[in-house]
Amino acid sequence: MPMLAEPYQKYKPYTPLVIPDRQWPSKVQKTAPIWLSTDLRDGNQALANPMTIDQKTRFFQTLVKCGLKEIEVAYPAASDTDFNFVRGLIEGGQVPDDVWLQVLTPARADLIKRTIDSVAGTKQAIIHMYNATSPNFRNVVFRNSKEKTIALAVEHTKIVRQLTEECSAKHGTKFKYEYSPETFTQTEPEFAIEVCEAVKAAWGKAGTGEDRIIFNLPATVEIAPPNHYADQIENFCRKITEREKVIVSLHPHNDRGQGVAATELGLLAGGDRVEGCLFGNGERTGNVDLVNLALNLYTQGIHPKLDFSDLQSVIDTVVACNDLPVHPRHPYAGELVFTAFSGSHQDAIKKGFEAQRTGHAEAASRGEPQYWDMPYLPIDPADLGCNYEAVIRVNAQSGKGGIAYLIQQHLGLDLPRKMQIAFYQVVQETADREAREMLVEDITSAFRTTYHYGGSKYEGRLALRSFKISSEPVADSSVGEGDEPADERRLFDGTILVDGVLRVIRGDGNGPLSALLDALCTHLDIDFTVREYSEHAIGEGSNVKAASYVEIVRGGQEVKDARKSAESWWGVGADSDIAGSGLRAVLSAVNNAIGNRELPELKLSVGFNAKSGQADVASAILNSLQLELPRRLQASFFEVVQRAARETGDDISYSSLIQLFRDTFNYGIPKPSRIALKSFTMENVGEGGRKELKVDLDWDGVERQLSSEGTGALSAVLLVLNSQIEGTLSIKEYAEHSIGEGSDVQAASYVELAYDDVPGQTKRSTAWGVSSDTDITASGLKAVLRAASVMDIASRNLVNGK
Ligand SMILES: CC(=O)SCCNC(=O)CCNC(=O)[C@H](O)C(C)(C)COP(=O)(O)OP(=O)(O)OC[C@H]1O[C@@H](n2cnc3c(N)ncnc32)[C@H](O)[C@@H]1OP(=O)(O)O
Numbered sequence: 001m002p003m004l005a006e007p008y009q010k011y012k013p014y015t016p017l018v019i020p021d022r023q024w025p026s027k028v029q030k031t032a033p034i035w036l037s038t039d040l041r042d043g044n045q046a047l048a049n050p051m052t053i054d055q056k057t058r059f060f061q062t063l064v065k066c067g068l069k070e071i072e073v074a075y076p077a078a079s080d081t082d083f084n085f086v087r088g089l090i091e092g093g094q095v096p097d098d099v100w101l102q103v104l105t106p107a108r109a110d111l112i113k114r115t116i117d118s119v120a121g122t123k124q125a126i127i128h129m130y131n132a133t134s135p136n137f138r139n140v141v142f143r144n145s146k147e148k149t150i151a152l153a154v155e156h157t158k159i160v161r162q163l164t165e166e167c168s169a170k171h172g173t174k175f176k177y178e179y180s181p182e183t184f185t186q187t188e189p190e191f192a193i194e195v196c197e198a199v200k201a202a203w204g205k206a207g208t209g210e211d212r213i214i215f216n217l218p219a220t221v222e223i224a225p226p227n228h229y230a231d232q233i234e235n236f237c238r239k240i241t242e243r244e245k246v247i248v249s250l251h252p253h254n255d256r257g258q259g260v261a262a263t264e265l266g267l268l269a270g271g272d273r274v275e276g277c278l279f280g281n282g283e284r285t286g287n288v289d290l291v292n293l294a295l296n297l298y299t300q301g302i303h304p305k306l307d308f309s310d311l312q313s314v315i316d317t318v319v320a321c322n323d324l325p326v327h328p329r330h331p332y333a334g335e336l337v338f339t340a341f342s343g344s345h346q347d348a349i350k351k352g353f354e355a356q357r358t359g360h361a362e363a364a365s366r367g368e369p370q371y372w373d374m375p376y377l378p379i380d381p382a383d384l385g386c387n388y389e390a391v392i393r394v395n396a397q398s399g400k401g402g403i404a405y406l407i408q409q410h411l412g413l414d415l416p417r418k419m420q421i422a423f424y425q426v427v428q429e430t431a432d433r434e435a436r437e438m439l440v441e442d443i444t445s446a447f448r449t450t451y452h453y454g455g456s457k458y459e460g461r462l463a464l465r466s467f468k469i470s471s472e473p474v475a476d477s478s479v480g481e482g483d484e485p486a487d488e489r490r491l492f493d494g495t496i497l498v499d500g501v502l503r504v505i506r507g508d509g510n511g512p513l514s515a516l517l518d519a520l521c522t523h524l525d526i527d528f529t530v531r532e533y534s535e536h537a538i539g540e541g542s543n544v545k546a547a548s549y550v551e552i553v554r555g556g557q558e559v560k561d562a563r564k565s566a567e568s569w570w571g572v573g574a575d576s577d578i579a580g581s582g583l584r585a586v587l588s589a590v591n592n593a594i595g596n597r598e599l600p601e602l603k604l605s606v607g608f609n610a611k612s613g614q615a616d617v618a619s620a621i622l623n624s625l626q627l628e629l630p631r632r633l634q635a636s637f638f639e640v641v642q643r644a645a646r647e648t649g650d651d652i653s654y655s656s657l658i659q660l661f662r663d664t665f666n667y668g669i670p671k672p673s674r675i676a677l678k679s680f681t682m683e684n685v686g687e688g689g690r691k692e693l694k695v696d697l698d699w700d701g702v703e704r705q706l707s708s709e710g711t712g713a714l715s716a717v718l719l720v721l722n723s724q725i726e727g728t729l730s731i732k733e734y735a736e737h738s739i740g741e742g743s744d745v746q747a748a749s750y751v752e753l754a755y756d757d758v759p760g761q762t763k764r765s766t767a768w769g770v771s772s773d774t775d776i777t778a779s780g781l782k783a784v785l786r787a788a789s790v791m792d793i794a795s796r797n798l799v800n801g802k
């Protein structure tokens with residue numbers, strides 16, 4: 001059936017009350033009401049599967065923990081489960097002294113008796129009796145006149161009185177009486193008052209304070225706007241006699257979705273007490289939500305006298321016991337209610353947090369309250385035990401502000417505005433393409449990958465390994481590149497990993513960043529210039545680091561053009577050293593800019609006036625072959641390099657340099673030496689640590705088995721060699737070190753031999769030998785033999801040392 005064109009022919013509007021001087025609209029709520037949770041009764045009776053005793057017990061404990069002092073625990077006459085649950089609470093001593101158990105009964109004598117029996121022996125209980133009073137119920141359900149409706153209530157009130165008095169006498173239980181004219185909001189207002197007056201009279205014991213009778217005025221079904229409920233409550237409060245002896249209780253349902261509003265207006269209109277359920281469980285659309293009401297008060301600066309500091313644990317209990325979810329958009333409790341996906345919300349929240357930090361610091365210094373004043377967030381999630389994790393979540397509707405907020409929260413980086421825009425494009429493009437939410441991990445990992453930030457896992461093609469920044473004065477101080485004239489030049493000396501290979505590069509500029517860019521231009525033909533730079537500290541105290549942000553544009557442009565250049569690349573770096581942080585940021589940006597572009601082979605310039613020197617050559621050998629050349633060997637090899645580079649305009653590529661080293665020292669290549677070690681043994685002989693060395697040598701293609709004694713392997717092998725030649729070999733310098741670690745460790749040995757061909761009339765020559773071996777003795781012996789092999793020594797052509 002379609003919706004009606006003329007619904008007034010089917011639905012009657014509510015009848016407004018005429019109260020020209022109604023007071024509630026100008027009242028302001030200043031205190032928390034008395035709360036009653038009816039989760040275990042009205043909430044429970046609305047569940048497809050009512051709670052078990054275990055679930056009810058868990059729920060009861062949570063309610064007590066939240067601070068509820070009045071809890072309607074059951075409709076004991078309804079089932080053994082309900083009855084036994086109440087008995088279990090009492091007999092198990094689970095009811096705190098300051099908590100009142102409330103139980104509901106209809107106006108039926110047998111059921112009233114069982115209800116009162118259920119609470120016998122507890123310290124204090126509220127007996128809650130109800131009968132419907134509206135015309136519809138009188139006519140249809142009870143088929144009762146007004147008089148009979150009053151009589152039903154009066155008669156059973158008297159039964160309650162009598163049975164509770166007997167129970168008090170027998171068990172010492174203290175009772176309060178609550179009466180509900182069920183369907184109050186659909187009952188003629190004057191008749192509702194008439195019934196309640198009759199009940200009050202029948203009870204006959206209403207007093208002040210704890211003796212007040214409770215008149216619970218339910219919106220059993222919500223049928224009118226909240227202002228009408230407020231009018232009904234104000235009308236009742238004004239007209240009920242002995243108002244001071246009455247607690248006016250509100251029991252709104254939520255059929256029109258206005259339960260919370262109706263309750264708040266009802267409280268302004270005179271309500272003292274509210275019955276409801278956590279998160280609004282209850283018949284049909286539910287009872288009014290106590291959490292919502294309490295936290296609404298809290299955000300007005302009024303303590304609700306309920307504690308939801310750990311809201312999630314309350315949600316967990318309620319969901320588990322009711323077997324119903326809490327809607328993701330549920331006020332205060334839904335998983336999305338502190339979350340912004342959309343760009344402008346995120347931007348405002350990010351700015352709000354920043355402004356609030358400053359505002360709070362200023363207020364604290366003036367001793368003033370630090371008010372919560374945050375765009376889109378009416379309450380601080382932290383007050384409910386939530387963190388700010390979920391406040392900003394990113395999808396294709398999000399903007400740069402939210403993404404920057406997450407980067408700030410999770411990586412501690414405060415991105416410059418233009419970099420936010422650049423990174424936003426990256427995230428937006430993925431979110432749109434994949435049509436899904438970008439989780440924090442997606443965003444931080446996209447950031448790390450894009451900017452090669454966060455350790456070796458994210459390194460780009462160029463990565464800083466070590467550097468030294470030094471300065472040298474500039475003769476003409478107007479030579480500076482930027483606006484500021486520089487009176488000192490900065491020199492960058494560093495080792496960087498280029499496509500997995502360590503390289504030494506050097507450059508100069510008017511600052512560390514331009515010196516690095518100069519080095520990249522000189523050595524790798526990578527030509528960029530810095531357009532924007534900013535930095536800030538991350539962390540505090542001894543853990544403080546610098547974060548740097550760099551925007552680069554293509555070099556070789558006029559400064560004016562470079563500033564305007566549409567194409568730019570951002571980079572970020574963090575380091576405990578501020579220069580290191582800036583240099584890393586430059587390499588991050590350069591990595592972005594070069595993409596997969598092929599890089600020219602790195603070259604060392606080793607001629608006269610060259611930028612690279614002996615130390616650079618030694619570094620290249622160290623980085624490529626892990627050999628730490630002794631200083632004199634460095635000098636010796638540098639001369640070899642310079643000679644070799646002369647033909648190629650004083651430049652030598654890294655690969656040629658390494659090959660030159662291998663060829664010069666016959667190192668690590670299969671080419672045999674003139675004198676090669678086939679095998680050896682070495683044993684201690686006698687006392688005093690002397691050794692006997694036996695070697696099997698391949699000497700000019702002839703095998704020679706020789707032996708000698710010495711204080712060690714080197715002195716012994718020299719004796720062996722000297723026994724085979726004209727003249728004398730001696731060791732001028734020897735050095736060794738380990739290469740690698742653990743079971744892969746090797747020894748590297750360096751020997752400089754001197755050869756005096758005719759003793760006395762010396763014609764001395766020297767040569768270096770370099771070797772490595774897993775056996776340190778073998779490494780030393782080989783180094784000696786390799787040095788001897790390249791010397792012009794005269795062999796005596798003896799066989800087997802004889
Ligand atoms: C608005 C509310 O939430 S009120 C609370 C509602 N909660 C519940 O009903 C849950 C627990 N209820 C039950 O377990 C059962 O209904 C019981 C045990 C109370 C009664 O069960 P039964 O005796 O089988 O009766 P039934 O459930 O059919 O109730 C209807 C009868 O009670 C009468 N009745 C209904 N409400 C009341 C009342 N408040 N006072 C007196 N009689 C009432 C009806 O007029 C009807 O009487 P009739 O049989 O003479 O026509």
Ligand SMILES: CC(C)C(=O)C(=O)O
Pocket residue numbers: 042104130180182183216218219220221251253
């Ligand atoms: C028993 C009464 C108070 C009730 O639950 C209602 O009217 O909703």
